[in-house]
Amino acid sequence: AQSVTQLGSHVSVSEGALVLLRCNYSSSVPPYLFWYVQYPNQGLQLLLKYTTGATLVKGINGFEAEFKKSETSFHLTKPSAHMSDAAEYFCAVSEAGGYNKLIFGAGTRLAVHP
Amino acid sequence: DADVTQTPRNRITKTGKRIMLECSQTKGHDRMYWYRQDPGLGLRLIYYSFDVKDINKGEISDGYSVSRQAQAKFSLSLESAIPNQTALYFCATSDPTEISTDTQYFGPGTRLTVL
Numbered sequence: 001a002q003s004v005t006q007l008g009s010h011v012s013v014s015e016g017a018l019v020l021l022r023c024n025y026s027s028s029v030p031p032y033l034f035w036y037v038q039y040p041n042q043g044l045q046l047l048l049k050y051t052t053g054a055t056l057v058k059g060i061n062g063f064e065a066e067f068k069k070s071e072t073s074f075h076l077t078k079p080s081a082h083m084s085d086a087a088e089y090f091c092a093v094s095e096a097g098g099y100n101k102l103i104f105g106a107g108t109r110l111a112v113h114p
Numbered sequence: 115d116a117d118v119t120q121t122p123r124n125r126i127t128k129t130g131k132r133i134m135l136e137c138s139q140t141k142g143h144d145r146m147y148w149y150r151q152d153p154g155l156g157l158r159l160i161y162y163s164f165d166v167k168d169i170n171k172g173e174i175s176d177g178y179s180v181s182r183q184a185q186a187k188f189s190l191s192l193e194s195a196i197p198n199q200t201a202l203y204f205c206a207t208s209d210p211t212e213i214s215t216d217t218q219y220f221g222p223g224t225r226l227t228v229l
Contacts, residue, residue: 009154036220043118043204043220044157090156101172102218104149104156 002027002093004105012111019063019078021108023091026072033074034092034102035065044090050074061085086112117141118221120205126227133192135224137205144209146188147218148172148180151202160203163188195228202226 007022025031032051036044048059055067061084065076074091091105118139127133137146144165149157149172159172161180169180177199181189192199202225206218 004156034217041222043222044206045220046217049217092157101159101162102157104158106154106156 002031002095002103004091004093004103006089006091006105006108008108009106010109010111012113013081015083015112015114016080019076019081019085019110021076021089021091021110023065023074023076023105024072025074025091025093027093027095029095032094033065033067034094035059035063035074035076036090036092038088038090038107040087047076047089081110081112083112083114086110118205118207118219120203120221120224122224123222124225126229127195128229129196131195131228133195133226135190135203135205135226137188137190137221139186139205139207139219139221141207141209141219142185143207143219144185145207146182147206147208148178148188148190149204149206150174150199151204151223157204160190192226192228195226197228200226200228 003026005024034049035047037047038044048057050057050067058064063078088107088109090107092102094102121136147162148160151157158174163169163182179191202223204223205221208218
């Protein structure tokens with residue numbers, strides 16, 4: 001069975017600081033990995049995803065994530081936080097070539113302060 | 115206009131009432147999903163449908179039922195609502211034939227409160 005663990009339900013950074021949101025997954029088959037963002041009172045929006053190929057994936061709004069198979073991790077980073085990045089972030093996994101069922105982590109709420 | 119819409123956006127109801135949440139999409143996708151979001155638990159899959167004739171239970175289907183009326187419409191029903199079904203409900207769609215496979219597109223959510 002697949003699972004996702006997001007370390008830290010709340011992360012707080014200063015504007016301009018590095019953002020690092022951690023995600024570890026468990027999967028017995030090659031995974032597809034996703035990061036979604038949820039702004040207040042909105043649905044989820046895809047930030048980036050890894051399916052195959054290059055392990056460093058770039059997404060929208062300056063975010064990127066690196067798939068590390070040996071560490072079963074897919075951490076999300078952004079070099080310089082902006083106030084508009086304040087949101088909840090979800091890591092998710094699905095089976096490569098499978099039935100497209102996403103398994104979500106519990107989420108990490110990012111706060112950005114001046 | 116939004117590609118995935120959900121109605122109502124907010125609903126307060128009482129224990130024992132029957133509730134229907136509706137989802138419509140203009141993306142032309144065959145696959146549709148219903149999730150519920152609870153604080154600290156992320157999103158959990160309730161039901162999913164790969165086409166009009168295909169309905170499958172997710173990990174938390176007890177107490178829920180669905181209807182896929184057309185490719186564009188997927189409704190979630192709570193036959194007899196209970197307080198622990200208070201949550202934020204999301205509909206999503208996907209198209210496995212897209213080059214960007216497995217991407218799900220989410221609606222804005224329905225906040226349901228069961229008193």
